[in-house]
Amino acid sequence: MNRWTLRTATSSYTVEVPEHGRWAELSAWGPIGVEDGPSPLAGHGRTPFRTAADAAPAEYLPFGLRPFGGAELDVRRPGGERGSWWTFAGERSADAGELRLAFADEQLGLEAELCYRVVPGTDVIRRWVELANTGEGDLLAHRLDSAAVNVPVSAGARLTYLVGQWVQEFRLEQVELERGGFALGSTQGVSGHEYAPWLAVQDSADADGPATPTWGVSLAWSGSWHIDAQVDSGRLLRVRAGREPHEGEVLLPAGSTLTTPHLLLAFSQEGLGGLARVWHAHERLESGERGLRPRPVLYNSWEATGFDVEQDGQLELAGIAASLGAELFVVDDGWFTDRPDDTAGLGDWEPDPAAFPDGFGAFVEKVRGLGLDFGLWVEPEAVSPGSRLLAEHPDWVYGIDGRPVTLIRNQLLLDLGREEVCAHVLSWLRKLLTDYPISYLKWDMNRPPTERGRRGDPLPRALDLDAGHVANYHRILSTLRREHPHVLVEGCAGGGGRADAAAVAATDVVWPSDNTGPQDRLAIQYGFLHAHAPQVMSSWVTDSAGYFDTRPRSLRFRFVTAMAGVLGIGADIRAWSAEERAEAAQWIARYKGWRETLHRGEVHLLGAPREDTCGVQYSAPDGSHEIVLAWNSGALGGLPLLPGRPDRLRLRGLDPAARYRDESTGVEYGAIHLTHAGLPCAWRPGFDADAVVLRRC
Structure with missing residues (x-):
């Protein structure tokens, strides 16, 4: 044997x-x-x-x-x-x-x-x-x-x-x-x-x-x-x-x-x-x-402006974002020609001259002049029915001769496995990154393939279309990474629709979901962190109520949730009060100081969002401190007016002989106490989340 x-x-x-x-x-x-x-x-x-x-x-x-038992190869x-x-x-x-x-x-x-x-x-x-x-x-x-x-x-x-x-x-x-x-x-x-x-x-x-x-x-x-x-x-x-x-x-x-x-x-x-x-x-x-590079704190303008992208409004948002401490400004969908909504424009990737009357290059430089890097949303695999690209190359989309096509989100999908399609997509992306000082791309995909055949080919089965599309998707990303190593890429497919291990390795961060509601997001991130590391988990602070659990949560809760991964902001910050902006600036500053540990530290998931109290513990690589992000995901009514005791989170992975001091309160704890009794969380209305740094004494 x-x-x-x-x-x-x-x-x-x-x-x-x-x-x-x-x-x-x-x-x-x-x-x-x-x-x-x-x-x-x-x-x-x-x-x-x-x-x-x-x-x-x-x-x-x-x-x-x-x-009989199921074979791996047939x-x-x-x-x-x-x-x-x-x-x-x-x-x-x-x-x-x-x-x-x-x-x-x-x-x-x-x-x-x-x-x-x-x-x-x-x-x-x-x-x-x-x-x-x-x-x-x-x-x-x-x-x-x-x-x-x-x-x-x-x-x-x-x-x-x-x-x-x-x-x-x-x-x-x-x-x-x-x-x-x-x-x-x-x-x-x-x-x-x-x-x-x-x-x-x-x-x-x-x-x-x-x-x-x-x-x-x-x-x-x-x-x-x-x-x-x-x-x-x-x-x-x-x-x-x-x-x-x-x-x-x-x-x-x-x-x-x-x-x-x-x-x-x-x-x-x-x-x-x-x-x-x-x-x-x-x-x-x-x-x-690449994994050692700090992921910048970004501001994305989508939830503030939607498709209504124009120079002055974007610059106003960029100015406020810079004042809060953001490091990157990302213009989402709507920056290119003929894109008033989701029914047109995809495929013709040229900046809209009406939206940027001073020129797109001048606009980008004004953003950069605020001390911000610049990023763009793109959807390279998609095309709108009325686009010039489709009119010139009707055979470039998936389709079966003699059969109708299905629109999803008012768009079609390019047959990326075709060499000429791959070359075209790579060409315009290269031009975009060469013409403008872009340091971040959000690559989205908002529809799955239907009618998956290759027009004019009598034997689509022999083409292995799925493998061809996947191979060229990774080929393009690999080429961009080699030719433009400074550009970070965020992977997205209508949220978390493409988050396999290969896609995560080919990008720098992943957008786990289009749902940014704080309570909903907590559960999404809890599951995501079981499979993927925090430095690839893009998360935004927004004003969205979510889709399933719409209970309002404080700005504190929303920031602590987003800080569990790669912090971003997507709210309409023009509508935030002076107090909210000041609080946001404080959270961003704290996050920057903690970013190395949050992204490189050993992670312990404490409880689950279905429980009243849950958290995530990040242990510094050198053992010098622990960062605990904690949330009250249950009801806050009646706290702390009724008799009771603070909830506690039992920490993990600590050296039993160590002692720790809470950086904010000065309270000291023994590691055994934190492991068995737990870190107290004194929830009350307006205080529904916390971020605690425990320095080793």
């Missing part, structure tokens, strides 16, 4: 190929040392009414070898039978951080390399598969997942996932799965608002303990996708994840190779909070030097 162990910072992942050589199996996955002994995933060999492959903790199997020749029956073809690479295992089906003409790579300094392993057509004829893949992972669950599985809809993304939910299946995904060409391509797994028997082993997967794919989980009769949970080809099958021509998206695997012994910190560490490491 061949056996390999990959080791991360604190965990290990052991793979073996049994003597029969027909597949690879997971032997152990957990804390370092779990591999020292017989595999906890191995069965006793009895598989009535199933094959051995259906019961095995296999890493990746084709339909044919695994006919491939056939055109006009031929489904299925592949392969055998181990050898170890192609094996070192401390990388492993490649090859399997071949010579009769079909298929080779698959199972690829593993440890992300150094983290508890994350990347997995993917490279499929090669080694035969003389074409192959068609109906399913081509990235990986399967297996977890033994003695009492069934507790699955934690992120669910929602537009303006209600990233709601954390759980399901107990004793037997049977669970599935989630998107067919919208992006990760979508309804589910995130992320899943956490715990054994139900251990899920409520203080130190709960927790496994996680996150799919790095900015197109359609699926994740499904199955608990079998042997109490083995199997999770499979991969892309979802819109065309139903993907063509693999003779002599070609196809690489599946990366599936990120993570492990923590510290429950969902510990798993979140593993994901945060991974995102920070992946961002490299």
Whole structure:
């Protein structure tokens, strides 16, 4: 038997190929040392009414070898039978951080390399598969997942996932799965608002303990996708994840190779909070030097002016924003020609001369003269029906010959997979960034693809349109990052509609939701922080009441909420009183002083927004202080008039021997007190949130 162990910072992942050589199996996955002994995933060999492959903790199997339990690869020749029956073809690479295992089906003409790579300094392993057509004829893949992972669950599985809809993304939910299946995904060409391509797994028997082993997967794919989980009769949970080809099958021509998206695997012994910190560490490491750049405090004019963008009004807002301490001014939708509303203008990306009579360049320089950097909203993948671009290139949008097209938000979607479309989008973005001193782009996408065919092409299935669109989206972002390294990019798709691991890595910040109401936003951010780090979470202070919980909250509450990630302001600050502006300036100044810890510190999620009191704790990388953002998300009526005691937040991750002093009040606490009794939160009307800095004595 061949056996390999990959080791991360604190965990290990052991793979073996049994003597029969027909597949690879997971032997152990957990804390370092779990591999020292017989595999906890191995069965006793009895598989009535199933094959051995259906019961095995296999890493990746084709339909044919695994006919009943769900296969990761379903491939056939055109006009031929489904299925592949392969055998181990050898170890192609094996070192401390990388492993490649090859399997071949010579009769079909298929080779698959199972690829593993440890992300150094983290508890994350990347997995993917490279499929090669080694035969003389074409192959068609109906399913081509990235990986399967297996977890033994003695009492069934507790699955934690992120669910929602537009303006209600990233709601954390759980399901107990004793037997049977669970599935989630998107067919919208992006990760979508309804589910995130992320899943956490715990054994139900251990899920409520203080130190709960927790496994996680996150799919790095900015197109359609699926994740499904199955608990079998042997109490083995199997999770499979991969892309979802819109065309139903993907063509693999003779002599070609196809690489599946990366599936990120993570492990923590510290429950969902510990798993979140593993994901945060991974995102920070992946961002490299760009991740160390401070994210500027921005002002975005959308909620103040909507489509009514004109020079004087924007400059008035910019002047007030600068006086508050903002560092960046972003003009949102409406800055380009023929854009009175959302029915026209997309595709013709030229500044509106009527809105900027002195010239757009002069306007930008006036903003910069206020001490602000300048940013713009763009939607490069979209086009309006009446645009010049569409009139000149009607075949550049998705469509099926002879069939009507569907408008969503009064717009169509460009077929970005076409090389000429990709070149056009890259050209005008380059020109925009060259002509004007722009340091920030908000890249939006406000509709999914429909009628997804390529006009004039008789075989749209062979084109793999989803993969082409995704590849060129990332190609454009990569090119802009290389050619304009000073420009920060905010990823947005009608809110949090494109927030997979690959999209997050390709941008600098992500807009989690179009819902900026403070109570609603608190729940959105709570879920988001389970999957992504705070330095990529863009959050604004606005005057919006929200969509679901419209209870009014103080300006303090709104600022503390937005400070949990990358602080921005989107309110109509012209209408704020002098007192409100002064308070805003104080919060912005405090945030700038805390930004390094808020973005780089270790995060502990304290409670949940469904509880009356919740918070987020940020531990400084050097251990010198803790920052606690806390909110009262319950009712405030009657406080503190009735008998009672302050709510408390129990902090985590503190050195038991340490002592801390509250920077504002001077009160000192022992770490044991803060861990077991908690930090007091004396809520009252008008004081519904707090930001506390605890300096280590």
